[in-house]
Amino acid sequence: xxxxxxxxxxxxxxxxxxxxxxxxxxxxxxxxxSFVSLVGPSGCGKSTLLRMIAGLIEPSAGAIAWxxxxxxxxxxxxxxxxxATLMPWARxxxxxxxxxxxxxxxxxxxxxxxxxxxxxxxxxxxxxSFPRELSGGMKMRVSIARALVTEPPVLLxxxxxxxxxxxxxxxLDDDLLELWASQKWTVIFVTHSVYExxxxxxxxxxxxxxPGRILQDIAIEAPSPRGRAFRESTAFVGQCAxxxxxxxxxxxx
Amino acid sequence: xxxxxxxxxxxxxxxxxxxxxxxWEGSVRYFGIREFLxxxxxxxxxxxxxxxxxxxxxxxxxxxxTIVAFFLACVGGGGLAVLFSQSRAIEMALxxxxxxxxxxxxxxIAPLILIWVGFDHTQLALLILxxxxxxxxxxxxxxxxxxxxxxxxxDLFRLYGATRWQILTELQLPSATPYMLxxxxxxxxxxxxxxxxxxxxxxxxxxTGLAWRIVEAGNRLDIPKMFAALLLLSLLGITxxxxxxxxxxxxxxxxxxxxxxxxx
Numbered sequence: 333x334x335x336x337x338x339x340x341x342x343x344x345x346x347x348x349x350x351x352x353x354x355x356x357x358x359x360x361x362x363x364x365x366s367f368v369s370l371v372g373p374s375g376c377g378k379s380t381l382l383r384m385i386a387g388l389i390e391p392s393a394g395a396i397a398w399x400x401x402x403x404x405x406x407x408x409x410x411x412x413x414x415x416a417t418l419m420p421w422a423r424x425x426x427x428x429x430x431x432x433x434x435x436x437x438x439x440x441x442x443x444x445x446x447x448x449x450x451x452x453x454x455x456x457x458x459x460x461s462f463p464r465e466l467s468g469g470m471k472m473r474v475s476i477a478r479a480l481v482t483e484p485p486v487l488l489x490x491x492x493x494x495x496x497x498x499x500x501x502x503x504l505d506d507d508l509l510e511l512w513a514s515q516k517w518t519v520i521f522v523t524h525s526v527y528e529x530x531x532x533x534x535x536x537x538x539x540x541x542x543p544g545r546i547l548q549d550i551a552i553e554a555p556s557p558r559g560r561a562f563r564e565s566t567a568f569v570g571q572c573a574x575x576x577x578x579x580x581x582x583x584x585x
Numbered sequence: 586x587x588x589x590x591x592x593x594x595x596x597x598x599x600x601x602x603x604x605x606x607x608x609w610e611g612s613v614r615y616f617g618i619r620e621f622l623x624x625x626x627x628x629x630x631x632x633x634x635x636x637x638x639x640x641x642x643x644x645x646x647x648x649x650x651t652i653v654a655f656f657l658a659c660v661g662g663g664g665l666a667v668l669f670s671q672s673r674a675i676e677m678a679l680x681x682x683x684x685x686x687x688x689x690x691x692x693x694i695a696p697l698i699l700i701w702v703g704f705d706h707t708q709l710a711l712l713i714l715x716x717x718x719x720x721x722x723x724x725x726x727x728x729x730x731x732x733x734x735x736x737x738x739x740d741l742f743r744l745y746g747a748t749r750w751q752i753l754t755e756l757q758l759p760s761a762t763p764y765m766l767x768x769x770x771x772x773x774x775x776x777x778x779x780x781x782x783x784x785x786x787x788x789x790x791x792x793t794g795l796a797w798r799i800v801e802a803g804n805r806l807d808i809p810k811m812f813a814a815l816l817l818l819s820l821l822g823i824t825x826x827x828x829x830x831x832x833x834x835x836x837x838x839x840x841x842x843x844x845x846x847x848x849x
Contacts, residue, residue, distance in 0.1 A: 388740050411744055417737040420840045421759045433755070434745045462840050482745075 336399035337361035338518050339451075343394035346380055354380045355544040357394075360537060362512075364400050364485075367512055367519045369536045370531035372576060377544025379520045382488050385520065386411055401485065410487040410517075414494050417472035420540060424450070426460040428478045428530070435482075442481075443498040449477040452511060469500035473507075477478030480511070483518065489521045491527070502563075505531060509558055526579070530554075530571045531563060538575055541580030547582040550575060593668030624809040627777075629816065632809035640798060644817050647780055647794035650708065651825070654715030654777040659769060661716065662723030666765075668729035669724075670757060673750070681822025687721040689777055710796075711783040718779030720836075722771040731757045763841050766833040773825040781818065 336443045339362040346355040355377040356365055360363055362368055370378040378499050396433055398405055408431075418427045428449055432442040450456050453473040463471055472492060479487060480515060493501040509532060512519055529536045538548040554562055562568055596678035606626045612618070613625040620628060633640065665683070669676035670710050695714055702710040742752050795814050802810040835846035 383740075386744055386745065407746065409744060411741060413737045413741075415737065417735060417741060418716065419738065419756070419759065421762070430741075430755070431745045434747045434751055464842075464845070466841060 335364065336394065338364040338398065338400040340397045341385075341394070342534040344384065344396060345393040346377065346389065346459045346574055347392045355374070355384075355391075358544075358546055360401045360546060362520065364519060365516045365520055366403065366535060367521065367533045369521045369523055369533040371523060371579070372526065372539030373541050373579065375544070376539040376541040378456070378539050379490050380544065381421055382490050382520060382522050382537075386488050386520060397401070399462075399487050402559060406485050408482040408484040410474070410482065410484035412472075412475050412479050412487070412489040414491040416463070416468075417476040418471060418474055420463050422457065422462075423459070424461050424463065424474050425430045427463065427474055427581055428481050430478060431482045445481055449481040452480060453477045467500075467512070468496055469504060472496060472504060476508070476511075479504075485517060487517050487519045489519065491522050491524065494524065501528070506559070507513050509533065513557065527563075531558060531574065534577055538578040540579075548578045550578065564585075589761070621806045621808045624812055628809045629812040632807075633813040633816070636810055636813060638796070640814060640817060643793055643795045643798045644821065647777075647796065647818070648795065648821060649786070650717060651713050651714055651777045652779045654712050654780065655769075655773055655825075657712070657716050658719035658723055658772050660767070662720040663727050663765060665720075666727035666731060666761075667723050667753065667758075671726050671753070671832040676728075683721060683724055689717050691782050692786060697782055699712055699787055700824070707787050711780055711787065714783035714786075715776050715779035718782075719772040719776035722775065723768040724766060726771075727779030729760050730761025734760040734763070756763070763833075763837055763843060766829075766836065770826065770833060772831045773829045774822055776793055777818075777822050777825060 339360075341358050341360045343352070344355060344358040348352050351584065358378060358381060370381060372378050381391060384391050386409055386529070386542075396405075399402065418424075420453075422430075425443075425446055428446045429439060429442050432445065433439070442518065447456065447459070451460055455470060455473055457509050458474075459468065463474065466474065475492070493504050494505065505528060508519075522530070533552055534554060536550045537546050538550060539545065540547045550571075553567065607626075610625050610627060613623060622699075624632070624676070669680065671773050689726045690715055694717065696752075698713055699707070702713065731753075738756055739752065742756055747755070780794065781796040785800065786795045795818050798814040799818075802808070802814065834844050
């Protein structure tokens with residue numbers, strides 16, 4: 333690829349105050365517009381890595397560079413947590429308004445963008461609802477709409493659908509793919525589900541624990557657009573098996 | 586909860602109350618109990634009517650001090666909590682003293698405050714004493730609430746470059762609201778208790794609140810009037826409690842678990 337990568341991790345490591353080595357020697361390049369999954373067992377540091385990319389945690393060693401973004405981390409990064417992480421006292425519309433409000437944009441100016449973000453996740457009718465009135469899947473959609481409202485160049489997702497039931501999860505996976513295809517942001521998606529990583533991403537970074545590190549960088553081959561047929565194809569199963577094998581290899585040490 | 590069980594919740598306690606009053610009235614009459622030992626409910630009601638003017642005047646004095654002390658406790662306790670949440674150093678330095686103020690019995694501090702403030706400013710002394718009793722629950726609850734804001738939401742605010750002020754007003758204060766309201770519900774009752782205790786400590790002749798009426802009536806063995814004043818104090822306490830419970834419910838009913846009634 334001729335273009336500079338959007339994110340370049342070199343020798344990134346994290347040691348916590350207690351002496352726990354959470355991550356060591358992580359090198360990776362993330363291309364602009366790509367969909368990359370981080371897969372690994374609990375404690376492999378995948379969430380830590382994502383938070384470091386977001387700037388919420390400082391690496392103890394190594395560097396995270398943004399060559400294709402002028403070197404600096406972009407100010408707008410969308411982040412979606414495992415829980416919807418909504419403000420329970422605020423209506424859906426005000427939850428989505430939050431990132432814009434914090435930048436000093438008035439609600440009047442923000443409203444068209446909020447409604448557009450809501451429409452993209454299919455919740456236009458629920459702008460005035462409170463989070464507790466929504467189902468788990470709907471809350472997650474609100475959370476995604478909030479991440480989208482700033483039109484971020486990068487979307488970081490930390491096991492966003494892990495707490496949802498299988499059916500809702502597959503539906504949201506498809507919606508996410510559709511959004512990604514139309515917007516072409518860069519998505520980094522943390523999951524512990526091998527199937528989800530293969531279904532969604534162009535590349536899977538397989539991670540191992542103790543200490544957390546990247547074991548393998550596996551490209552996924554899939555038809556475009558992906559759908560039900562891909563989920564049930566032998567190609568899909570084969571690639572899942574490959575990643576599972578890489579995970580087992582890592583667990584052996 | 587359905588209609589009939591809601592009705593029962595109101596009807597049953599009232600029926601118990603009426604039965605109790607009837608039993609009281611009946612026993613006093615039947616056994617011929619003397620008025621200065623235990624006056625009958627009708628006698629208390631009569632005394633309430635006879636002394637209505639002076640009792641209402643006293644009620645107003647006690648109520649005013651309670652309300653002002655409660656208001657200042659909200660401002661002081663809430664303000665201090667915000668300060669504590671912003672600076673660990675200030676919290677470390679001041680919190681032990683807030684605890685000392687709280688655990689020292691108010692009745693023991695009262696004479697000192699009365700001397701310092703001067704007996705010609707009794708109302709101010711009462712206010713200070715009631716405030717000391719009332720501010721701590723608001724302080725400790727609000728501090729807890731401000732620190733209990735969802736950590737992921739906090740990260741989200743940081744990610745979007747929120748200022749300390751924005752984190753405080755948009756995240757921490759709304760998160761702390763249910764905690765603060767719970768503290769206020771406790772403080773409302775305590776402000777009344779503080780006022781009454783302070784009135785007792787201040788003694789007769791200098792303040793004319795309900796507590797003083799009780800002391801005065803006791804000295805004159807006017808027991809029906811004592812009960813009448815006591816009744817008014819209870820009603821005041823009940824009104825404060827339910828008033829604050831109503832405020833809490835109306836502020837939280839849209840979003841907080843504590844105020845949401847589930848269908849079963």
